[in-house]
Amino acid sequence: MRSTLAGPRVLLRRLREVMAEPINAQERLDKIVVLIAANVVAEVCSVYILRADGVLELYATEGLNRDAVHKTSLKVGEGLVGLIAADARPLNLPNAQAHPAFAYRPETGEEAYNSFLGVPILRAGRTLGVLVVQNQSHRTYFEDEVEALQTTAMVIAEMVAAGELEAIVQQGTKLDMSRPMHFQGVALSDGVGLGHVVLHEPRVVVTNLIAEDATVELERLERAINRLRISIDDLLNSGDMAPSGEHRDVLEAYRMFAHDRGWIRKIEEAINNGLTAEAAVEKVQSDTRARMMRQTDPYLRERLHDLDDLAHRLIRELMGRQQGPISESLPQDAVIVARNMGAAELLDYGRDRIRAVALEEGGPTSHVTIVARALGIAAVGLADNLVSLAESGDAVIVDGESGQVHLRPAPDIENAYAEKVRFRARRQAQYRRLRNKPAxxxxxxxxxxxxxxxxxxxxxxxxxxxxxxxxxxxxxxxxxxxxxxxxxxxxxxxxxxxxxxxxxxxxxxxxxxxxxxxxxxxxxxxxxxxxxxxxxxxxxxxxxxxxxxxxxxxxxxxxxxxxxxxxxxxxxxxxxxxxxxxxxxxxxxxxxxxxxxxxxxxxxxxxxxxxxxxxxxxxxxxxxxxxxxxxxxxxxxxxxxxxxxxxxxxxxxxxxxxxxxxxxxxxxxxxxxxxxxxxxxxxxxxxxxxxxxxxxxxxxxxxxxxxxxxxxxxxxxxxxxxxxxxxxxxxxxxxxxxxxxxxxxxxxxxxxxxx
CATH class of the missing domain: 3.20.20.60 (Phosphoenolpyruvate-binding domains)
Incomplete structure (x- = not known):
């Protein structure tokens, strides 16, 4: 039977009230699953959060056995929940138990439920967990119910990214957002830098997720898209633009996406379901990124970068933010993380605060590398996908000798590098003793x-x-x-x-x-x-x-x-x-x-x-x-x-x-x-x-x-x-x-x- 409720917009309004309540993270999750179950007329709603060890842990449920919370878990790729996490795509089944990936967990009491809808909890294309609803009847969930679940998953993703769930993490475990990650890149500039991530083009943090008036948000979107289109057209039509070449190809790709009705329609649908314009852009782009990151075609991966850039530009237009990097308020131990950057952009930063630079691109003889060496700043390039996996403020180590980047390093790695820095200091002292000796x-x-x-x-x-x-x-x-x-x-x-x-x-x-x-x-x-x-x-x-x-x-x-x-x-x-x-x-x-x-x-x-x-x-x-x-x-x-x-x-x-x-x-x-x-x-x-x-x-x-x-x-x-x-x-x-x-x-x- 079809739900008679107003769908995602009603749900989001009620979620906003829950998010504003002065309650702890567990109580907030418990209220969220109750709201979702009522909104989509589901007998079960469950939230699984991805841990650092690659295990999805049940964090909240309405309808299953409450004693299973923080006790039931599945590995990524295991069961229906694990399959959603691995593929980063929704799964809508009228008879879940007939699916070959179904994994039964007796402690949950879910054997009575047949229909199943699960969506990934995504942020910047990265899977942070899975949100599930279930019913005893054999049914296929409607599109607006899928949309409601995806929109709610975005709210939960922000809770995870903000660190709110850290307070209820079970002893001996960590969330995936805090998982140490290692990147093997190419050494560009010698040295070792320990510090905290500063994104060169930081993702604008969308704090206002839930819209008051969809009509107003649609108008904001239309104005922002028009401004974006005009700026791209102006660049393409200017006398400075060569008739062909890489710069023009990139802008042509931007223009193609900016005029793509399919992309814009998805954003409009997200707004009609209750999101603000900027939250809708972020949601659509996160879904797109999750899908395209799993493509092996290098051309499609390059187009993902173009679409990422365009989406970030559109969000900045909507929020009235300046296009380009923000260099104020650097921490004392800043590590600049970027897809790529020019020499002048590096010089814009306060040199005395930069410990290192880590790039997804960049070559050993690029000008940003030369400037980094001149400034004595450790640098690593070709650290694939680093930007999307790093958050501003994350602890990071950049090893300009071996080309390694350690994001959110474990204590033993951090201690080892602290010793390496001390060793380098001793070696530099030896070099200083050669200062007055002839070559x-x-x-x-x-x-x-x-x-x-x-x-x-x-x-x-x-x-x-x-x-x-x-x-x-x-x-x-x-x-x-x-x-x-x-x-x-x-x-x-x-x-x-x-x-x-x-x-x-x-x-x-x-x-x-x-x-x-x-x-x-x-x-x-x-x-x-x-x-x-x-x-x-x-x-x-x-x-x-x-x-x-x-x-x-x-x-x-x-x-x-x-x-x-x-x-x-x-x-x-x-x-x-x-x-x-x-x-x-x-x-x-x-x-x-x-x-x-x-x-x-x-x-x-x-x-x-x-x-x-x-x-x-x-x-x-x-x-x-x-x-x-x-x-x-x-x-x-x-x-x-x-x-x-x-x-x-x-x-x-x-x-x-x-x-x-x-x-x-x-x-x-x-x-x-x-x-x-x-x-x-x-x-x-x-x-x-x-x-x-x-x-x-x-x-x-x-x-x-x-x-x-x-x-x-x-x-x-x-x-x-x-x-x-x-x-x-x-x-x-x-x-x-x-x-x-x-x-x-x-x-x-x-x-x-x-x-």
């Missing part, structure tokens, strides 16, 4: 170890680590953290402070390397199909000479009476250097005419990061005062591998004979021209790779501050002549040798070289 090999070869930097706060590390100077100062970081384009006076003051903070050590300033994935928030972004090979760095500077002239003038004025080294990035032909040098010469003439003091000594160089320069080295070295190798981009272009694409970023090895031969050609040609060459890419900061570079003839390396100690320790233990005898013959040896890494590792182990 000289056992057989007397001297290396110069410098630091990569990009902010004023990086400069004290030069002195503290015993570095020989700054081999790469990324000037764009100042522009990326500014809210507007820095005026020349601001730039001049900033560069002067950098030179003063270096305490007489040389600083090599790289001119602006913006474009690609490094976008200034106050400049109009140009969408390109291949931004890494697009309008960036020196190409941008030469096409926007006013920007380049302003920076050059500021550098010249800041270095008055001092030595100044300027290098230009992304040079792909010698003529680009000639043009850039012409800009410098014009600025020198301008400052001279107006009576400004000039640098005592000026050196101009280029970054070698485009393979075309390998065939112009003789001409190049005859013009430049020095060169620096940006091995990250050079390796990327050399192998045609997008360093930000996690599918291919680890496909090729920097220690391959082909790439090492290219590096050797660069340094050998420089030696013939007596031109200094520094390698300032990420491989300079890894002891094993630095060994290979030393064998090739590189005596100037620049790296992140945290890498200098380990590299210096390696250098001081190294017999360079013996290493060259081992490595160099392999570069041109016939055979199918794919990497010299095993050879280098074996050499280090045999000769007690730390790596």
């Amino acid at each position: 000289v090999t056992r057989d007397g070869a001297k290396l110069s170890l410098q630091l990569n930097a990009g902010l004023l706060v990086d400069l004290p590390a030069v002195t503290e680590s015993g570095g020989d100077g700054v081999g790469l100062f990324r000037t764009e970081l100042q522009f990326m953290v500014a809210s507007s384009f820095p005026r020349m006076s601001v730039q001049t003051d900033y560069y002067r402070q950098v030179l003063e903070a270096s305490e007489g050590r040389p600083v090599t300033f790289r001119t602006l390397d913006i474009g690609g994935d490094k976008v200034l928030p106050y400049l109009r972004a140009i969408q390109e199909e291949n931004p890494a090979m697009g309008w960036r760095a020196i190409r941008f500077g030469l096409d926007r000479p006013g920007v380049l002239r302003t920076q050059i003038r500021a550098l010249l004025r800041a270095a008055a009476g001092r030595d100044l080294k300027i290098m230009f990035p992304m040079v792909s032909e010698v003529d680009e250097f000639r043009r850039a040098k012409g800009v410098v010469e014009r600025e020198i003439a301008h400052l001279t005419r107006h009576g400004y003091a000039l640098p005592e000594r000026l050196q101009l160089g280029v970054m070698i990061e485009v393979p075309s320069l390998l065939y112009q080295l003789d001409e190049l070295y005859s013009l430049v005062d020095f060169a620096s190798i940006g091995s990250n981009d050079l390796f990327q272009f050399f192998n045609a591998v997008d360093r930000g694409n996690t599918r291919v970023a680890g496909r090729f090895d920097t220690m391959s004979p082909a790439f090492l031969r290219a590096l050797k050609e660069i340094v050998d040609t420089a030696a013939r021209h007596d031109t200094p060459v520094t390698l300032c890419g990420e491989i300079a900061g890894r002891p094993l790779e630095a060994m290979a570079l030393a064998a090739l003839g590189y005596t100037n390396l620049s790296m992140s501050p945290s890498a200098l100690g380990p590299v210096k320790a390696m250098v001081r233990a190294l017999d360079l002549a013996r290493l060259k005898e081992t490595v160099l013959p392999l570069l041109d040896a016939p055979g199918d040798l794919r990497s010299l890494r095993p050879t280098l590792r074996a050499f280090a182990q045999e000769t007690d070289v730390p790596f």
